[in-house]
Amino acid sequence: MEKMMRKLSDSVLDKLSMDFLRNQVLKNAYGNDDTFIAARDPRVLLVWYVFFALVPWFVSSLPFLLGCFLIVTVTTLMARVAGLVLLLFLVGVFSQTGYLFLASLLFGGNGETILPLLVLTLKVATVSLASITVFSGLDPDRLSNGLMWFGCPERLSFSISYAYRMLPMLMEEFQNVLLSYRLRGNAPDNRTFTGKVRYLIYQIKIIIHSFYPLMLNTAKRSRTTVEALEIKGYRYAAVNREVKKMKLSSLKVTVDDFLFVAVSVLGTAAAALVGTLI
Numbered sequence: 156m157e158k159m160m161r162k163l164s165d166s167v168l169d170k171l172s173m174d175f176l177r178n179q180v181l182k183n184a185y186g187n188d189d190t191f192i193a194a195r196d197p198r199v200l201l202v203w204y205v206f207f208a209l210v211p212w213f214v215s216s217l218p219f220l221l222g223c224f225l226i227v228t229v230t231t232l233m234a235r236v237a238g239l240v241l242l243l244f245l246v247g248v249f250s251q252t253g254y255l256f257l258a259s260l261l262f263g264g265n266g267e268t269i270l271p272l273l274v275l276t277l278k279v280a281t282v283s284l285a286s287i288t289v290f291s292g293l294d295p296d297r298l299s300n301g302l303m304w305f306g307c308p309e310r311l312s313f314s315i316s317y318a319y320r321m322l323p324m325l326m327e328e329f330q331n332v333l334l335s336y337r338l339r340g341n342a343p344d345n346r347t348f349t350g351k352v353r354y355l356i357y358q359i360k361i362i363i364h365s366f367y368p369l370m371l372n373t374a375k376r377s378r379t380t381v382e383a384l385e386i387k388g389y390r391y392a393a394v395n396r397e398v399k400k401m402k403l404s405s406l407k408v409t410v411d412d413f414l415f416v417a418v419s420v421l422g423t424a425a426a427a428l429v430g431t432l433i
Contacts, residue, residue: 191411192234192292197301199412200289203419207285211278217270218433220277222426226419227284234291244283252276295319304403321377328372332365 192200211223231241252272259268293301299316303309340361345354 188294190233190235190292191415192230192288193294194411195292195415196406196408196412197293197297198304198406199408199416200293201301201305203416204285204289206419208282211281215274216427216430217274217277218430219423219426220274220281222422222429224277224281224284226422227281227288230288231284231291234288236287236291240287240291244280244287248276248280248283251279300403300406303399304406309399317380321373324376325369325373328376329365329369332368332372333361336361336365 207223207227211220214220252275255272255275259272290298295316298319299312302312302315340357343353343357344350
């Protein structure tokens with residue numbers, strides 16, 4: 156029993172390492188360029204996302220919501236989303252639903268509350284998976300171009316793209332701050348199970364203490380990047396029509412984009428028809 160607990164704790168600590176978390180985050184943001192979803196036109200993906208992010212909130216038909224959930228589940232699998240993101244999705248959605256179900260039973264509810272909670276779970280899960288699909292399949296430039304084509308302000312589209320590009324810098328700076336704290340600290344012994352628990356608590360404390368220097372160092376590096384962009388004439392390029400036309404010339408809707416939209420429309424229409432007949 157003790158050996159099993161030791162192996163389990165070792166596995167958990169390995170999965171919670173900083174390198175593992177960094178690789179998972181970067182893979183989700185930059186490692187899905189060769190998927191079917193990533194090859195779609197960003198304008199098509201944004202329109203598709205708006206539909207699946209808004210419509211489920213105004214519909215309470217269980218067959219329709221289940222159909223939408225199955226569609227976004229398939230697209231999430233096609234986008235090859237990182238396992239850590241899917242794990243956080245499962246823990247966040249279903250733990251919240253379980254909490255609401257237990258709270259309803261505690262305050263006089265019964266088995267009839269399962270159906271409303273199931274409808275709520277499908278709505279939240281559908282919107283969440285649609286968001287994961289789109290933002291895992293779009294790199295910063297394509298996402299920025301798609302928003303710019305729909306008329307979003309240049310600074311807004313650039314800010315979103317820049318936030319994506321800041322992600323590797325943020326992860327690198329976070330790791331440097333963590334390493335500096337570890338060099339100056341005295342980590343507890345982690346050879347026993349209780350020691351591993353204390354070591355995990357120690358790691359959490361370091362992460363909390365690293366937040367302020369992380370924000371400060373990242374802000375300094377961001378200012379340098381902004382100054383470099385200003386020197387290169389970013390503001391003029393952002394409002395110049397010729398530059399904008401050249402930037403958006405790479406956008407092109409293909410036959411596969413129409414096929415992707417058609418399958419999604421047929422799937423949701425079939426789910427709505429089933430809901431109407433039932």
